[in-house]
Amino acid sequence: MSDAPAPNIAPSTGGAKITEAPILWRHEWNSHLLSIRIAKPSDYDFLPGQFARIGLKDEAVEQGVTPETTWRAYSIVSSPDQAFLEFFLVVLPTGKFSARVARRAVGETIMLEKPAQGFLTLDRFKDGDDLWLMGTGTGLAPYISMLRERSTWQRFRNIVLALSVREARDLAYVEEIETLAASHAKGEARLRFIKSLTRETADGTLHGRLTTLTESGALERAADLPFDAQRSRFMLCGNPEMVEAMRALLKGRGFAMNRRLTPGHIIVENYW
Numbered sequence: 001m002s003d004a005p006a007p008n009i010a011p012s013t014g015g016a017k018i019t020e021a022p023i024l025w026r027h028e029w030n031s032h033l034l035s036i037r038i039a040k041p042s043d044y045d046f047l048p049g050q051f052a053r054i055g056l057k058d059e060a061v062e063q064g065v066t067p068e069t070t071w072r073a074y075s076i077v078s079s080p081d082q083a084f085l086e087f088f089l090v091v092l093p094t095g096k097f098s099a100r101v102a103r104r105a106v107g108e109t110i111m112l113e114k115p116a117q118g119f120l121t122l123d124r125f126k127d128g129d130d131l132w133l134m135g136t137g138t139g140l141a142p143y144i145s146m147l148r149e150r151s152t153w154q155r156f157r158n159i160v161l162a163l164s165v166r167e168a169r170d171l172a173y174v175e176e177i178e179t180l181a182a183s184h185a186k187g188e189a190r191l192r193f194i195k196s197l198t199r200e201t202a203d204g205t206l207h208g209r210l211t212t213l214t215e216s217g218a219l220e221r222a223a224d225l226p227f228d229a230q231r232s233r234f235m236l237c238g239n240p241e242m243v244e245a246m247r248a249l250l251k252g253r254g255f256a257m258n259r260r261l262t263p264g265h266i267i268v269e270n271y272w
């Protein structure tokens with residue numbers, strides 16, 4: 001990520017639910033993966049793992065015809081102490097929102113709704129030593145926010161980030177994650193970063209879906225860490241098929257969903 005961010009402009013929302021925020025920076029990982037940063041209003045608070053609703057006025061509105069805005073949920077990649085809000089987006093050629101965001105340049109604005117939302121947050125786990133962060137594709141986004149936050153490293157003994165993407169070119173944020181993994185301090189969590197490709201093979205990666213790798217035991221072997229009811233806590237994020245299949249697999253291994261009134265082992269976020 002070499003592109004230097006533009007200077008931050010961070011007005012308060014003045015209490016408004018919806019504000020317009022300028023794009024400060026953008027980075028294209030490949031033709032269909034994009035990261036952007038927008039100015040964070042000074043009164044916009046969130047926890048790592050939460051998502052923001054961002055919107056674009058429909059093109060007809062821009063010509064003054066219908067008062068519509070297309071809104072979509074996006075996990076926040078930045079950590080709360082960063083002066084911008086960062087998002088990691090898949091650009092779908094026919095996507096009503098993402099294809100249009102991808103055409104926005106630095107300096108142009110998008111809409112931001114307040115407040116941040118979502119329950120994929122670490123405060124929901126009251127105990128546990130080993131944090132398994134499992135995601136597909138852009139389901140990596142909330143985990144980057146967590147890893148940018150020092151307290152995550154102090155809260156757990158081990159963190160396993162298991163990411164599944166189709167091809168090696170879809171592996172984003174790798175350098176940052178590897179730098180973080182190498183820079184943990186004494187007494188802080190050890191991070192294992194497990195990358196898996198479903199449509200090709202490459203050095204340094206596993207091959208196959210996270211569910212297949214879990215069933216075969218390959219994931220635990222790669223992490224050198226067994227699942228354990230006392231120690232393991234799981235977050236699942238991204239493709240709903242993965243989330244559902246993994247949830248069922250983990251349930252079969254004796255793990256339960258974490259609910260507001262009944263603490264468990266698993267918290268999930270479905271992207272569609």
Ligand SMILES: Cc1cc2nc3c(=O)[nH]c(=O)nc-3n(C[C@H](O)[C@H](O)[C@H](O)COP(=O)(O)OP(=O)(O)OC[C@H]3O[C@@H](n4cnc5c(N)ncnc54)[C@H](O)[C@@H]3O)c2cc1C
Pocket residue numbers: 051072073074075076088089090091092094095096097098099118137138139141142269270271272
């Ligand atoms: C809580 C939450 C957090 C989300 N966070 C992110 C995020 O951090 N990054 C992100 O790219 N998307 C995220 N999404 C999905 C996002 O809101 C949009 O649905 C997505 O960007 C597509 O919008 P679109 O208008 O371009 O496509 P649409 O025209 O609305 O097409 C939707 C279809 O695109 C596919 N799709 C949707 N999201 C994805 C995805 N992430 N990867 C692959 N295929 C997808 C599905 O088949 C879905 O039915 C999140 C969704 C939720 C509910």
